[in-house]
Amino acid sequence: MSRFASTPAVEAKLRREAAAGAIFLGMLILILLPLFAIVAYLLWQAAPSLNWRFLFSAPTHGMREGGVWPAFIGTLYLVTLSLAVAAPIGVLAAVYLTEYARDNWFNRAVNMAVLNLAGVPSIVHALFGLGAFVYAARLGYSVLAASLTLAIMTMPVIIASTRQALLSVPHNFREACWNLGASRLQTIRTIVLPNAISGILTGIILQVSRAAGETAPIMFTGAVFYKAIDPGTLFPYALDEQCMALSMHLYTLSTQTPGVAASIPNATAVLLLALVFLVNSAAIGLRTILRSRGKW
Amino acid sequence: MNAIETRGLNLWYGDFQALRDVTLSVEQGAVTALIGPSGCGKTTLLRCCNRINERNPAVRTTGEIRILDKNIYDPDVSPLELRKAVGMVFQRPNPLPVSIYENVVFGLRLHAPPEARTRAALDLAVEKALTEAGLWEDVKDKLGETATSLQLEQRQKLCIARLLPLQPDILLMDEPCAALDVTATENIEQLIRGWQGAYTTLIVTHNMAQARRVSDRSVFMLSGELVELGSTQQVFDEPKDPRTADYVAGRYG
Ligand SMILES: Nc1ncnc2c1ncn2[C@@H]1O[C@H](COP(=O)(O)OP(=O)(O)OP(=O)(O)O)[C@@H](O)[C@H]1O
Ligand SMILES: [Mg+2]
Numbered sequence: 001m002s003r004f005a006s007t008p009a010v011e012a013k014l015r016r017e018a019a020a021g022a023i024f025l026g027m028l029i030l031i032l033l034p035l036f037a038i039v040a041y042l043l044w045q046a047a048p049s050l051n052w053r054f055l056f057s058a059p060t061h062g063m064r065e066g067g068v069w070p071a072f073i074g075t076l077y078l079v080t081l082s083l084a085v086a087a088p089i090g091v092l093a094a095v096y097l098t099e100y101a102r103d104n105w106f107n108r109a110v111n112m113a114v115l116n117l118a119g120v121p122s123i124v125h126a127l128f129g130l131g132a133f134v135y136a137a138r139l140g141y142s143v144l145a146a147s148l149t150l151a152i153m154t155m156p157v158i159i160a161s162t163r164q165a166l167l168s169v170p171h172n173f174r175e176a177c178w179n180l181g182a183s184r185l186q187t188i189r190t191i192v193l194p195n196a197i198s199g200i201l202t203g204i205i206l207q208v209s210r211a212a213g214e215t216a217p218i219m220f221t222g223a224v225f226y227k228a229i230d231p232g233t234l235f236p237y238a239l240d241e242q243c244m245a246l247s248m249h250l251y252t253l254s255t256q257t258p259g260v261a262a263s264i265p266n267a268t269a270v271l272l273l274a275l276v277f278l279v280n281s282a283a284i285g286l287r288t289i290l291r292s293r294g295k296w
Numbered sequence: 297m298n299a300i301e302t303r304g305l306n307l308w309y310g311d312f313q314a315l316r317d318v319t320l321s322v323e324q325g326a327v328t329a330l331i332g333p334s335g336c337g338k339t340t341l342l343r344c345c346n347r348i349n350e351r352n353p354a355v356r357t358t359g360e361i362r363i364l365d366k367n368i369y370d371p372d373v374s375p376l377e378l379r380k381a382v383g384m385v386f387q388r389p390n391p392l393p394v395s396i397y398e399n400v401v402f403g404l405r406l407h408a409p410p411e412a413r414t415r416a417a418l419d420l421a422v423e424k425a426l427t428e429a430g431l432w433e434d435v436k437d438k439l440g441e442t443a444t445s446l447q448l449e450q451r452q453k454l455c456i457a458r459l460l461p462l463q464p465d466i467l468l469m470d471e472p473c474a475a476l477d478v479t480a481t482e483n484i485e486q487l488i489r490g491w492q493g494a495y496t497t498l499i500v501t502h503n504m505a506q507a508r509r510v511s512d513r514s515v516f517m518l519s520g521e522l523v524e525l526g527s528t529q530q531v532f533d534e535p536k537d538p539r540t541a542d543y544v545a546g547r548y549g
Contacts, residue, residue: 102353172390178348180403180458181379190405195393 042273046266054267058231063253064260068268070229073236074243075275077143078218079211082150087204089151090158097159098166099188111163117156125153126220134221144239146222153217154207161203165196198290205283209276215247223248225256246272297365299324299466299496300345305359307340307349314340316520318359322513325493329511329528330500333548337520338500342468345498346382347375364465380407383459387471389451391443391458396435399443399454400425403462421461429457430487449480456487469499473506485510504544508532516540 043050053067060066097114101107129149139145169192177187193200215223223245229236237243246268253265300322307315314337322328330338340349347368349355361368368378380403391399398405400422404413422439426432431453438445443454452472459467469488473481481503488497488510501507507514507528514531516524516539524531524540535541542548 172386172388173392175348175386176390176392176455177402178351179346179379179384180406180462181376182406183376186406190402191392191394 039273042266042270045262046270047263048261049263049267050270055271056231058229059226059249063226063257064264068246068249068271069231070227070236071244071246071249071268072271073229073234074143074223074245075212075247075272077237077243078147078150078223078245079208081143081147082154082211083204083208085148086151086155086158086207090155091162091200091204093155094159094162094166095188095193098163099184099192114156114159118160120156122153122214123216125149126216126218128152129217129221140240141224141242142222142240143237143243144222146218146243146245149217149221150211150214153214154211157207157210158204161206162196162200165199165203166192168199169195198287201290202283202287205279205286208279212275212279213247213272215251218245219248219251225252246275297324298322298362299364300498301360301362301365302341302344303360303362305341305344305361306357307337307344308356309352310354314520315344318517318520318522320515320522320525322496322498324364324496326512327488327491327497327499327510329507329514330498330517331502331504331507331514331543332517332523333543334502336517338517339470340520341517342384342470342498342500345466345468346379346384348379348384350375380462381464382466382468383462383464385452385455385459385467385469385472387474389448389455389475391446391451391454393442393444395440396443396446396454397422397439399458400461402458407462425457425460426454428460429453430483431457449476449483452476452480452484453487464495466496466498469497471500471502474502481506504532504546516543518543 055067055072056069057067058069059071097107097111101110126149129145129152133139133145133148134141137145139148173191173195174187177191182190222242224242225244225248227237227242227244250265250268250272253260253268298321300320302318302320305315305318305320306313318337318341320341330341332338343349344357344361345363345368349357363378363382366373392402394402397418401413401418404418404421423432423436426435431450434450435441435446435454443451446454452475456467456472473484476484485506488499491497499507499510511528513526514524514528515522516531516535516537518539524535524537526536531540532544535544
């Protein structure tokens with residue numbers, strides 16, 4: 001037999017290899033297919049309503065006609081406010097947990113609690129928001145109560161993702177800093193945060209889509225079916241007023257409004273998707289820029 | 297005066313005792329080699345000298361450490377100030393993920409008052425430190441590049457250079473050549489010998505030949521204990537303790 005010749009055992013190995021490749025590819029297609037199907041279906045159904053007027057006008061005729069502007073603005077409101085609260089608190093808490101807290105049972109328990117909170121279903125946060133913000137804090141059904149509820153919902157995830165980003169900064173950078181006589185704060189400011197920032201921002205921005213998409217937390221605390229606003233103003237909602245929101249609007253159109261043309265809820269869904277897609281692309285773009293700037 | 301003096305130094309990582317009653321004196325301006333088998337506590341001892349061990353909550357220390365005749369556990373001693381005077385070089389070169397220039401001025405940015413941080417002053421400090429570390433000619437045209445564009449030897453020199461603007465008295469070097477090839481090792485050794493008493497150097501090495509080449513005095517440690525301390529010539533050629541004799545003859549570790 002010649003040297004390096006193939007044997008039946010090798011042939012069998014190669015056949016298994018080919019089969020495995022085919023199965024992995026098949027799984028990928030299985031995942032991608034429904035994804036494309038959803039988007040294609042939505043676009044097709046939404047086509048008659050997809051125009052700028054739909055975005056910029058208010059719903060009319062008992063929401064059976066017109067656009068989604070008040071809901072769109074409401075969603076922007078809720079998301080911005082909730083992240084303005086959740087992001088700084090979440091990031092600072094994560095910095096404390098990773099850079100300052102000692103490794104004792106209490107802090108391990110806190111970490112476990114944060115991870116578990118990140119997995120709590122949104123309806124639970126909704127109930128908490130209703131009890132804590134609407135009633136106990138007497139904020140009533142309002143933009144503020146809804147935003148705070150969304151903040152409570154997103155904060156544990158922001159803490160967890162920020163911690164991950166901070167932990168991925170190699171320990172020997174910290175050692176190098178400390179050995180030059182840097183305090184913890186100086187180390188964090190000059191080395192840890194700049195190297196973790198892209199991961200931190202990605203984590204925060206991913207929560208934008210989550211805050212924009214959830215219905216339960218805002219339905220319980222401050223979102224309404226319908227609210228007339230002055231179409232000319234950019235800030236139509238006061239903090240103590242209720243507001244409309246895209247996710248809530250979609251729910252209303254699909255379940256509470258008989259006789260609505262199919263294109264309207266579908267166009268609303270497309271808008272929500274587009275918003276999420278835009279935000280996530282921005283996250284990826286930002287990360288690429290930050291990575292290349294801090295490249296080393 | 298001794299640059300470093302420890303008396304009855306014990307150190308525990310949790311329940312594990314890594315240093316046992318270490319009493320040591322390191323002569324000022326000399327190069328002292330710290331030798332001993334793996335795990336005998338060389339790194340641990342080094343890390344005591346600038347109190348960096350304290351960052352590890354599991355560490356407990358008893359005994360006395362005097363640096364330049366000052367007990368570093370005195371209440372008026374700030375570890376941050378201490379670390380300016382006692383610089384450390386690691387086994388794996390660990391430049392910070394910023395430019396070469398910023399690596400060198402990092403210490404000044406942390407400690408120097410604003411008026412000492414003018415562009416001109418920083419430029420001067422960079423040139424001086426890099427020249428002293430034998431790196432200036434290699435990098436003077438690419439100071440803005442990130443430190444990872446450098447080769448291993450250059451990175452290690454950069455790690456040495458970044459200590460110098462703080463005008464340290466003592467340099468602790470933990471196997472500074474372990475990751476380097478023969479030529480690079482020679483260059484670093486040349487650097488150390490060239491200091492001529494400007495710094496007190498305590499260098500850990502597994503390389504017996506290196507210890508002989510660079511050091512004036514040698515310390516041999518075993519299982520957390522200090523076994524022998526003397527001139528390098530004496531420790532290697534006429535060791536008093538049989539364990540030292542075995543080790544320097546290469547019979548274990
Ligand atoms: N952070 C730590 N936690 C617990 N034990 C440690 C820690 N660091 C070191 N040790 C233990 O302390 C002992 C001394 O370690 P040290 O790193 O000082 O040895 P070393 O002489 O530097 O060894 P090497 O030559 O391998 O670098 C070893 O037994 C080690 O396992
Ligand atoms: Mg070591």
